Amino acid sequence: MAESKRRGASPSESASGSLVIRGGTVVDAGGTRVADVVVSGGVVIEVGAEVAVPPGATVLDAGGCLVAPGLVDLHTHLRQPGAEDAETIETGARAAALGGFTAVVAMPNTDPPVDSAAVALEVLSLGSGAACQVAVAGAITMGRAGERLAPIGELAALGVRLFTDDGAGVQDVSVMRRALEYARGFDVTLAQHCEDDALASGGHMHEGEWSSRLGVPGIPAEAEELMVARDIALVRLTGGRVHFLHISTAGSVALVAAAKAEGLAVTAEVTPHHLSLTHAELAGYDPVFKVNPPLRPETDVCALxxxxxxxxxxxxxxxxxxxxxxxxxxxxxxxxxxxxxxQTALPVVLGALGAAGFDREHGAGSARNGAGRDRAQVMSVRDVLGLLSWRPARIAGLARDQGGEHGGPIEPGAPANICVIDPAATWEVDPARLASRSRNTPWAGRVMTGQVRHTVFRGEAVVVDAQVQR
Amino acid sequence: MTELSKGGHRHLLSIAELGADGIEEILEVSDAFVEVGRRSIPKVPSLRGRTVVTLFAEQSTRTRLSFETAAKRLSADVLSFSVDTSSVKKGESLRDTVETVAAMGVDAFVVRHTSAGAPAAVARWVDASVVNAGDGWHEHPTQALLDCYTIRQVLAERAGRALEDTGVECFVGLRVAIVGDVRHSRVARSLVLALGALGAEVTLVAPGSLLPPSLEGWPLSKVSYDLDAVLPHVDVCYLLRLQSERGAGAFLPSVREYSAWYGLTSRRAALLGDDALVMHPGPMNRGIEIADDVAALPRSLVLRQVSNGVAVRMAVLFMLLGQGQVGTGGSGPGLLPTLGTVVGG
Known part of the structure; x- marks a missing residue:
């Protein structure tokens, strides 16, 4: 929080220029309306039809586009410090901006991990000039080793709101219990990578039909579900709050649903790839499809x-x-x-969840951006954008009423963090042209429907016509 | 045999790619090479000037020798490469190693690796044909092919028919039990696919902890935990090798207990029908999955499997590299009359 306030108080030079986003349909938690958006001094100053263009303002064409609050990613590995050959905060933030994100939460499994104020401050400092806001998650335990608690209070004082040992789950149930009890006093959320190491041991893909056929050691769905169930019990025991990272099975969904029905403080995220790809992708042993949690069977994809x-x-x-x-x-x-x-999240999710009303091509069932989709599960564009923007903003503590500046709504006085989406635009994924330093996209050569045309971050157009400006 | 993108080369990575027709074709071509093997000079010039590399990143004696013998009998130049003597231990990646060897001018890689899918990766990287000589728990296609060849050979002999007149119909309804560590067995995966494609009725017999987590899509007629109950009703009892570390307590209480329940002892062998065959891919753990005196019975085909292995691997290498080459480069069809007709058909 301290970090975002500091940034908000001193907008960069370019951010103070005026912008008009013209001719689009504004979509946020409040609803959907055709309107132009005028941005000046880093904030939205007017939303309405046929606005007057302030002198000297840059006009961003949004004809045929959706104008939404900037997307917020709860789960980003920026690899810095420690693996700058794979990604840096600068390149990762650029990829984020191109994907429509105006904020990302950097995971703490760096080298060294984010288990001290020094490392957290380094990440925040490196992120201060990036193309989107870089929030940081802290480790739950020192060295992510699952044994001793990390300085949760010290990190919370720097504005860290999410804590996780992501890459691994906290295996020791008593350590997780203490962490939940301790965290209660700091209004922070513990985010769990649910995987029982003993049961997952040695696995490289989902354990099932394909792993058995391919002769590859598998990770059973139960390795995830056991820890989801365990942590739900711990939330009940401690009164703490848990966010479940990347749940991937029908069983996890059922457990989370039951916990929510009981009124427990749990939230859950899913990834675009678990909504769109199945374990059959591993048939050719291509490591680009190796991911943790692993790609699951179609029944799980449908449940998600x-x-x-x-x-x-x-x-x-x-x-x-x-x-x-x-x-x-x-x-x-x-x-x-x-x-x-x-860079592919938005079109993949729109394709998988079949945002109704504009995505007829996917509605036809061929599902360019992913596996086949049940038409009964079609969601509205606004609900899909909610999953990518205002709802994660709240979990990350980045929503406006939490002292943050993300997730909208787009209204006068709001910080100008906005993405403009052309839902009909098609583009081919060329790994060599992605902003990331790495190339490991599962969508290489695939044609995506839906593209981020412009991204406005703190009043500055950081992406214009799908080209990054920073 | 599949064709993958790079250079349009043909590979043998999995039995799944062959289908019944593909298997039958290989068995028929193998007949010709079995005949070659009986000659006083068992060598043909089919792959003269071709280079075959055996890239073995896992301990193996018989498979490597079998492939190298096959390649040499086809007059190919053979390079032998193993992890122990290579720069892999210096941290060179598998890709760099393979590409370096390929740059020397190689027509085929015969790959044995501890990682499932390694031959598929090699096929993506190099401009050459790739033969899977066993990858992790995944597949060992030439083992399954030589096993099928051996079964067909024995059944033809018993029926008093010439091999040329014996197609693969003999497999239809053939009752085969595959016994042992199916979970960790590449031999079992290839053999189940091959026998299933040919119409055999395959039963897996194993303790639950040594069965794969899922058998969805496997062409099986049944799965049993009771070897004694299965043995009287099979035509072939195929025993898998039990790696001793499986008996350390994680998968089995002990090797001794495995042997007591799933070993083919003399007592159990007596449960087999008179004509039933016993097979084992080798190397055998005598006294564990197979009793010493059972291995010595006439019904045991272990050594015949080994000897057929060379001919079957000659057929595979010939079909991957030799087609279109017979009759060119000085090795006229006259030198290889039997293959001239088989390959032409």
Whole structure:
């Protein structure tokens, strides 16, 4: 929080110029209306039809486009410090801006990990000139080793709102219990990567039909579900708050639904790839499809989509996980898990959740951006954008009424963090042209429907006509 | 045999790519090479000037020797490459290693690797044909092919028919039990696919902890935990090798307990029908999955499997590299009359 306030109080020079986003349809938590948006001094100053263009203002064409609050990614691996060959905060933020994100939460599994104020401050400082806001998540335990608590209070004082040992779950149930109890006093959320190491041990893909056929050690769905169930019990025990990272199975969905029905303080995210790809992608042993949690069977994909539509899932988060090309160019067992996500998230999610009203091509069932989709689960564009913007903004503590500046609504006085989406534009994913330093996208060569045309971050057009400006 | 993008080369990565017709074709071409093997000079010039590399990143004796013998009998130049003597240990990536070897001018890679999918990766990287000689728990296609060849050979002999007149119909309804560590067995995965494609009725027999987590899509007739109950009703009892570390307590209480329940002892072998065959891919753990005296029975085909392995691997290499080459480069069809007709058909 301290970080975002500092930034908000001193907008950069260029941010103070005026912008008019003209001819689009504004979509936010408040509703949908055709309106122009005027931005000046880093804030929205007018939303309405046929606004007067202030002298000297830049006009961004939004004809045929959706004008939405900037997207917020709860789960981004920016790899800095420690693996700058795979990604830096600068390149990752650029990919985020191109994907329509105006804020990302950087995961703490860096080297060194974010388990001290010094590392958190370094990440925040490196992010201060980036193309989007870089919030940082802290580790739950020192060194992410799952044994001793990290300085949660000290990090919370720097504005850190999410804590996670992501990359691994906190295995020791008593450590997780203490963490939840301790965290209660700081109004922070613990985010769990749910994976029981003993059960997942040695697995490289989902355990099931394909792993058995391919002779690859598998990770059963239960490795995730056991920890989801355990942490729900701990939330009940401690009165704490848990956000479940990247849930991937029908069983996890059912557990989260039951916990919510009980009134427990849990939230859950899913990734674009778990909404769109199945374990059958591994048939050719291509390590680009190796990810953790692993790609699951179609029944799980359908359950996740239904959970998005029903509101059980609170957010879509990318789990953007860059890996240097040579590390992914190996056999399946040796290659590290993870795939890029920031630049493809929006079209993939629109395709998978079938935002009704503009995406007829996907409605026809061919599903260019992903696996086949059940027409019964079609969501409105606004609900899909909610999963990508205002709902994750709240989980990250970045919403306006939390002292943040993301997630809208787009109204006079609001910080100008906006993305302009052309839902009909098609583009082919060329790994070499992605802003990320890495190339490990599962969508190479695929044609996406839906593109971020412009991104406005703190009043500055950081992406114009799908080209990054910063 | 599939064709993958790079250079349009043909590969043998999985039995799944062959189908019944593909398997039958390989078995028929193998017949010709079995005949070659009986000659006083068992060598043909089919792959003269071609280079075959055996890239073995896992301990193996018989498979490597079998492939190298096959390649040499086809007059190919053979390069032998193993992890122990290579720069892989110095941190060179598999890709760099493979590309370096490929740059020396290689027509085929025969790949054995501890990682499932390694041959598929090699096929993506190099401009050459790739033969999977066993990858992790995934597949060992030439083992399954030589096993099918051996079964067909024995059934033809018993029926008093010439091999040329024996197609693959003999597999239809053939009752085969595959016994042992199916979970960790590349041999089992290839053999189930091959036998399934040919119409055999395959039963898996194993303790639950050594079965794959899912058998969805496997062409099986049944799965059993009871070897004694299965043995009287099979035509072939195929025993898998039990790696000793499986008996360390994680998958099995002990090797001894495995042997007591799933070993083919003399007592159990007596449950087999008179004509039933016993097979094992080798190397055998005598006294564990197979009793010493059972291995020595006439019904045991273990050594015949090994000897057919060379001919079947000659057929595979020939079909990947030799087609279109017979009759060119000085090796006229006259030198290889049997293959001239088989390959032409």
């Amino acid at each position: 989509r239904a959970a998005c539509a029903s509101g059980i899932v609170d957010a879509v988060a990318t789990d953007h996980a860059p890996h240097a090309p040579e590390r992914k160019d190996a056999t399946l067992d040796v290659a590290p898990p993870g795939m890029l996500g920031l």
